Amino acid sequence: DGGITQSPKYLFRKEGQNVTLSCEQNLNHDAMYWYRQDPGQGLRLIYYSQIVNDFQKGDIAEGYSVSREKKESFPLTVTSAQKNPTAFYLCASTRGGAGELFFGEGSRLTVL
């Protein structure tokens, strides 16, 4: 079945540590996105990529980094520079342009 797989589902890290969240899709979609969701809030865009080897910052990119070496994969690294990293992270993809977003099940990161 086609879809988006995020891992891990739950992650705990200590302050000062970098952590990488995985996002893989087998939908053959060109565009991929990372969103952050905090309790009671909407989704805020961290980074997005429309083609391989290219990506753009969203509204809250500070403290995060991404890569897009393969069409299927768009990993997100939460660095120690991110001041408040505890959140629910959602990866999404679309064929491109204004098509519907398909979301993964999310990764919940807790910084201890």
Add this chain to the structure above:
Amino acid sequence: GQQVMQIPQYQHVQEGEDFTTYCNSSTTLSNIQWYKQRPGGHPVFLIQLVKSGEVKKQKRLTFQFGEAKKNSSLHITATQTTDVGTYFCAGGRNQFYFGTGTSLTVIP
């Protein structure tokens, strides 16, 4: 960046009552999408509106896109407990700006 506001933030209704959430953008949108996120889940696409003044229906759900393409609404008729969740609007092209969401609670 683009601002997309939604009201109300929370709504509690008795089962069988109607529910409406409103979405307003600071700029004209090329399209508007609506998503539903069940508690503990991820957003799931409901519908996309593209044309000015467009109205679309999905069973008990009615979606509208404003004439100026800066606002939209989602109306649910006769809510059921399965309607529980947070409803988000999202607009844009290449970048999708999400509204703040409306959390719907349905009391049996």
